[in-house]
Amino acid sequence: MKRMGIGLQMYTLRDVTATDFEGTLRKVAAMGYEGVEFAGYGGIEAESLRDLLQELKLTAIGSHISLQALDTNLENEIAFLKTIGANYAICPWLPLEERDSESWRGHLVKFEQFGKRFREEGITFAYHNHDFEFEVEIDGEIVFDALYARIAPEHLQVEMDIGWVQYSGKDPLAYIKKYTDRLPLLHLKDFRAGEKGKGIDTVELGRGDLPLVPIIGAASEANVEWLIVEQDTCANPPLESVAESMEWLKNNYLNQF
Template identity: 55%
Template sequence: MRRMGIGLQLFTVRKDLAQDFTGTLRRVAELGYEGVEFAGYGGLPAEELNDLLQQLNLKAIGAHVSLANMKADLNKEMEYLHAIGARYLVCPHIADEDRQSPEAWQSLFDYFAEAGHQVKKKALQFAYHNHAFEFEMKVNDQFVFDAMYASVAPEALQVELDAGWVQYAGHDALQYIAKYAGRLPLLHLKDFKGVVNGHINTVELGEGDIDLPAVIQAGSDAGVEWIIVEQDRCENPPLESIAASYDWLKQNYLSKF
């Protein structure tokens, strides 16, 4: 098995960040996480955030950037990522009103191709993060997820696969990881156990139904660069949840190296 980086999607600790952005990043670093994927920057200027990351020895993997923000000022988003030393600009979600038909999706694919080439010209990489809805509609006789990557060239669009959402959608995450080997630099690692109030019940790593060791092995085989922990909702205080998930990774993954 290859040694992949261990990162955290900061959406997991969004409430803590809102109260103390700097202190929360410091705690994430103290727990052992090597990199972070942003979902907002706490209002910090890029230079200030870069200095903080350097102090904490945290790598900026990239950021989830909304479709609206991409369309409003893509250059601004790219400049910020450059300033904090990040590589990946990731579209994290498509609002329901923007994905009502195959035609709407095809229009998005066209935009992703254009935006992805612009991102590439700036020495960054564009990627897309899935949920479950990409497996609910078909475009050109393929699920939206597959049609997207068939429509847009690999250099313009890479895969950030969320293994939990793939399994929640009723598909085999291991097969999807293998299918996109070489195009899958970022792997979101989440665990879940059933559904609560209509929402996926995300839990700490090792507490749910996903075969995480198999997912990690598949990611290694597929050339994944970063395993990124994400827990959409936490029953426990989020900082305790990410500590438990990191402890699971120490025991079941990092101990192999």
């Protein structure tokens, strides 16, 4: 099995970073996480964040950037990513009013334009799914697949949230295999099945329903670069949750290397 990096999506710790962004990053590094994916920078200047990451030996994997920021602040977002040494820019979510078929046709055009601009600066653009991409079609094809069928790989890569894939009723192993060599980032998420339509009850790795060990094996076969832990909501204090997920990874994945 190929050794993939272990990262954390900092959105998981949003309540903690709201009061102590730097201190939270230090705790994440001490847990053994090797990289972080941002969803905001806590008001820290790019140069200061770069220096802090270097001190902590944390890789800046990339950042979740809202559609609004991509539309209105693209050049500043590019400059920040380049300063901190991040290789990925990811659109993480779309507002409810932007999810119908006609809106998606416009997004396809925009995403290609964003991808071209990021590529010019040596940054890879990707899209992170939830469940709604499996519920809308464009010309008979579900949006998740239409995105990647209609936009060239050099302009759009996959950041697959495997928890949402399974929640949507799709086979996570089949979807990982389908996007081999176009899936550099995999959000590793566990959840317990609940009533459809009530959202996703995310839990620490190993406490839910996903076949995580086979998923990690499939990710390695698909040439995933980073396994990124993300927990949308935490029943326990968030730092405890991400520490527990890291321990699960140490015991069920990292111990092989």
